[in-house]
Amino acid sequence: MAADAKRTVADIMSRPVVTATPDETVSAAADRMRAQSVGSVVVVDGDRALGILTERDLVRLAAAGADPGTQVAAWMTAEPDHVAPDAEAGAAFASLAEHGYRHIPVVDDGRLVGIVSMRDLMRIAQIQPAESLAHEVPRGLEGVVVAETQIGDVRGLEGFYHYRQYNAVELAEIRTLEDVWYLLFHGDLPSSTQRDDFADEVRPLRMIPPAVKAALPEIARVANGAPPLDLLRTTVSLLGASLGYRPSLDVDHDELRAEALRVCAVVPTLLCALHRLQHGDTPIDPDPDLPYAANYLYMMLGEVPTPEHARAVEQYLISTIDHGFNASTFTARVITSTGADLAAAVVGAIGALSGPLHGGAPSRALQMLDEIGTIENADPWIRAAVERGDRLMGFGHRVYKVDDPRSVMLRSVAERLGGPKLDFAEQVEQLAVEILGELKPGRKLYTNVEFYAGIVMDACGVPRDMFTPTFASSRVIGWSAHVLEQAADNRLIRPSAHYAGPPPPQPVPSAA
Ligand SMILES: CC(C)(COP(=O)(O)OP(=O)(O)OC[C@H]1O[C@@H](n2cnc3c(N)ncnc32)[C@H](O)[C@@H]1OP(=O)(O)O)[C@@H](O)C(=O)NCCC(=O)NCCS
Structure with missing residues (x-):
């Protein structure tokens, strides 16, 4: 036709x-x-x-x-x-x-x-x-609705996003990470008994299974300085295989939930262990007396953090647990839709998150601030970058065309913490928004979550190579909630593509 x-x-x-x-x-x-x-x-x-x-x-x-x-x-x-x-x-x-x-x-x-x-x-x-x-489907599937979810949503034009029925920023302001984790898995916030039971259930799952733990030094050695997220990808794959995770198609909800809980609980421990091994340090076991975020910083840095630092990182973690049908979440759901096991979905999602256009930006945003160096240099530097067609890291978003609410919240967390980079970052933000408005009129480019994430994590002592891994450690909770939802009402996700190559069928030349 x-x-x-x-x-x-x-x-x-x-x-x-x-x-x-x-x-x-x-x-x-x-x-x-x-x-x-x-x-x-x-x-x-x-x-x-x-x-x-x-x-x-x-x-x-x-x-x-x-x-x-x-x-x-x-x-x-x-x-x-x-x-x-x-x-x-x-x-x-x-x-x-x-x-x-x-x-x-x-x-x-x-x-x-x-x-x-x-x-x-x-x-x-x-x-x-x-x-x-197919011509009518926008490139990058922008705005295309591909599934139903009860986990949360992003309203880009309003600068609002929510987890289940609650404003995500409000949750980050007044709740703990464990509460929000419970909310994502169970649909509502826990009562105090449910909170205690959940904490008791999660605590032992933070420990790395012995066989996987024994393999970590070799993984770190062979990976030879590769980014920690790449090591995590490999390790989650090993974890799923060694724990005998079965295809999601073959397991019931309770088994899949137990697998999900274990992966979410152990990912921070794995990340910190891999990070320490890469730097020649001994991994530190989780401290059962510390809540999630404090324990995370403790396992990474070897010292119990101040309550201010633990809370700031916790707020960052809560704000990044889920965010609509972003690329890594979509990846996790596509993999689950094939009936593959939970570890496969998480490994694929980690791969998607590692890209600079998705989760790989916070360290690049700080790198950009370093390159700009001084406020006098900011205007010419930013102008030259945008005129060259470069992307300013930590600016722009596929869905938000107003301020990213996560960026607004993290800016206030950064202000609470103070620190040497804050003033400079705020000045650069203001200039960059002005210049982007002038050179890219109508594109509505503002800071995204990554810009102040870097500032907050830096102020709390998180090293740059752990920025994106820290993002992964909270987002794995969102991915897992989506895996559970997808598996509960599954249909294989299998779209079509518009073929744009030479017209077929061409005669197949015989081998020379
Ligand atoms: C996040 C991002 C990938 C969204 O991209 P997208 O929805 O595909 O947007 P587009 O690539 O269609 O960009 C639209 C226009 O805005 C420009 N633009 C988008 N983000 C920009 C940025 N950070 N700096 C400069 N220009 C930018 C594009 O060059 C394009 O301009 P054009 O119309 O002249 O071609 C993009 O904004 C980006 O690359 N940001 C930097 C990386 C980053 O911060 N990632 C973390 C995301 S949470």
């Missing part, structure tokens, strides 16, 4: 339409449906569609124990939605898909002229992408 030959409803509708009248009995109409092998009859007055009676109505009638001798009018759906014969099939599907119809009358100028099934419309809508609809 030519690329511009869009199929209309008229091309695929069935006719003549099997009809019924409103005053005949349901049993007579049902007999006609069976005889003609159709799933519905359109109820007519002459050539005007008054209603539709479907197999579902027959089921409803039987379930209600009603008399099949009742008139069709009592059981039909009156004034059904209809579609015009010249409507483009893909567009008709898109506009009707939400309603759960199976058959739609085709009406032309008030006259019933055919009937079309949603299945046929869907078939056409799915065939079309290779030729036309």
Whole structure:
């Protein structure tokens, strides 16, 4: 078919339409449906569609124990939605898909002229992408809704995001990381008993299983200075294999939840152990008396942190647990949709997060501040970078076109902590936003989470090579919640691509 030959409803509708009248009995109409092998009859007055009676109505009638001798009018759906014969099939599907119809009358100028099934419309809508609809899907899937979730959402134009039913920034302001972790896994915040039980359940899971622990020095040695996130990727893979994680398709919710809890609990320990080994230090076991964030800093730096530092890092961690259908979360869900095991989903997600356009920016944002060096240098430096087509790290976001609420919160955390880089960062932020507004008008580029994340972590003593890993240690909770949700109501995620290569089939040349 030519690329511009869009199929209309008229091309695929069935006719003549099997009809019924409103005053005949349901049993007579049902007999006609069976005889003609159709799933519905359109109820007519002459050539005007008054209603539709479907197999579902027959089921409803039987379930209600009603008399099949009742008139069709009592059981039909009156004034059904209809579609015009010249409507483009893909567009008709898109506009009707939400309603759960199976058959739609085709009406032309008030006259019933055919009937079309949603299945046929869907078939056409799915065939079309290779030729036309695919062009309408924005590159990078921007704004495309690909799933339903109850875990959270991002409202980019409002500068708002939430976990379950709560504002994520408010959670970061007044709750602990463990509370928010519980919320993501269970759908609501814990009571005090649930909180204690959850802490008791998680605490022993922070320990690295002995076989994996024994392998860490060798992993760190062979990786030869590779970024800690790459080592984590390898180690989570090893962990899942050594603990015998099974395909998500084959395990029930409780087993998958237990696996998820274990991975989330042990990831910070693994990261800190790998980091220390890379620097020639001995790994430090988790301290059962310390809550999540304090324990994380303790295992990384070898000292119990001040409450201010522990709280600042905890707020950062809470604010990054989940964030809509970002690339790593989507990756985790795609992998889970294949039925693969939880470790596979987390390993894939770590890979996606490691990219500078996703999670790899906080250390680059600090690096940028270092390169700028002085406030006098900021204007020419930023201008030259943007004019060269470089990206300013820590600015811009796919979804937020106003201030990133995480950046606003982390700026206030950074202000609370103070530190030598803060003033400079705030001045650079202001200048950069102005220059981006001037050189990239209309693009609405502001700081994202990564800009102040670097400042906060730096002020708390987290080394730069641990910035993105720290992001991973909280985001694994979000990924896992999504894995649990995907597995609970799974359908393989398998989209299509628009083929743009040389036209096939070309003759296959024989081997030289
Ligand atoms: C986050 C990011 C990948 C989102 O990108 P996106 O939604 O694909 O945005 P686009 O690439 O379509 O950019 C739109 C325009 O804004 C510009 N832009 C986006 N982010 C920019 C940045 N940080 N610095 C300079 N220009 C930027 C692009 O050059 C583009 O300009 P153009 O229209 O002249 O081509 C992007 O803003 C970016 O690369 N930021 C820097 C890296 C970063 O901070 N990552 C952490 C994300 S949380």
